[in-house]
Amino acid sequence: MKRRIDETDRRLIARLQENARIPTAALARDVGLSRSAVQERLERLEKSQTITGYTVQLGDTARPVLLAEVMIQLEQKQSAGVVGALQKIPHCIRCLAISGEYDLIAEVAADTPEELDGVLDRIGELAGIKRTSSSIILSTKFDRR
Amino acid sequence: MKRRIDETDRRLIARLQENARIPTAALARDVGLSRSAVQERLERLEKSQTITGYTVQLGDTARPVLLAEVMIQLEQKQSAGVVGALQKIPHCIRCLAISGEYDLIAEVAADTPEELDGVLDRIGELAGIKRTSSSIILSTKFDRR
DNA sequence: GTTTAAACCGATGAAACGCCGGATTGATGA
DNA sequence: TCATCAATCCGGCGTTTCATCGGTTTAAAC
Structure with a gap:
């Protein structure tokens, strides 16, 4: 029974902040868990609204002038x-x-x-x-x- | 020879804004191109700094107070x-x-x-x-x- | 001490990936 | 005009990742 986000969750979030398109399997290797465990963690974080989405960051060229x-x-x-x-x-x-x-x-x-x-x-x-x-x-x- | 971003690029970006973790193959189906063509487009957009990265969006719980x-x-x-x-x-x-x-x-x-x-x-x-x-x-x- | 549920692992077939060769197209310049 | 060159796309390959599930461990709850 876990509710609070722990250190591993924070590490996952940190990696996703750098690059949200990194494969789950790579995240798993980074934090030392199985791929499916990481997948479950992400689902929990998304369901609990800790993670609300993933977006693309745009450069100045595509932004309003x-x-x-x-x-x-x-x-x-x-x-x-x-x-x-x-x-x-x-x-x-x-x-x-x-x-x-x-x-x-x-x-x-x-x-x-x-x-x-x-x-x-x-x-x-x-x-x-x-x-x-x-x-x-x-x-x-x-x-x- | 293409430099300017076209309508297809904009559609790709729009989909990535909704969900940056969508597989490239799904993007390809959405815009009606081959997977490898979309992959090349994304590489171009990244190289040209139109796309500067992909990040996770966090809910209030995880944000700084x-x-x-x-x-x-x-x-x-x-x-x-x-x-x-x-x-x-x-x-x-x-x-x-x-x-x-x-x-x-x-x-x-x-x-x-x-x-x-x-x-x-x-x-x-x-x-x-x-x-x-x-x-x-x-x-x-x-x-x- | 038993029940229950969360969290994890590992396996499996399907899907997606990185990579590359080859076809098409359109602009460049001999 | 015609050869050249680069941009863009496709399809195929072996590899990697994916979604999903059953089974184990752990720890709180009763």
Whole structure:
């Protein structure tokens, strides 16, 4: 009876973070278990939502050309309406609630400067927003989230 | 002679975004090519950095408890050294170069407040950094990157 | 002490893999 | 025009991995 993820699970996850397409048999050799045992572990991790999926990481070429970070200060501390509005904007690909001077960080993607400009304007005019501050993302130095 | 990614490449990428561990043979059936042709396409996409890797997506249970955004102002506009130092810190999971008052945004993950505090201190004391501003991430409102 | 279920192993036939030779196609330049 | 060259694809090969299952061990639960 095991519920908690143990050291072996962590090692499996670590290897999959490096390369999710590695064969199960190779994982098994890495951690010193049989292939079928590893297979069962992965099924458990997936079923328990510890692992929610496997995806491909794309380089800049296939990603949207322009990215920006938008720091947002709310008028009241009720973020729900603003977050909902942001979520309806397809260009808005991420939104975090933060502590400090600003209340939200939104990450925005666009294909052209004009498009980005339009999106930033649209965000700035949303109801419930006091102030915004935008930074164009010049490059992704690294990303291992 | 093909350089640009075509519709088939996009379909392959789309399938891999859903599940990066799907067998190449299944991808081949999906797009109507031979297995070896798909294998060559993937090698091309990887070599051209269109695809940079494959990773596992983790649920909340396995994710770090605490996240923070660190805005970084450099002393000179030479980011290479600082970025390299940040990349060596395992807690630092992402780094973007931006325009504006600050030069870099780093995203930091930690399991405890003490650990986060230590990481932020460590970043603040790196050579080449003039000033930093940190915001704890209270919650991820949405993320569809 | 018995029951029960989780976790593992090893075996087996089917499927997928890496690798390579050969056909096709379309652009390049003699 | 026609030979050349590289890109792209296919199919086949031996090897590896896969899904699945029965059987063993372990340890908590009763």
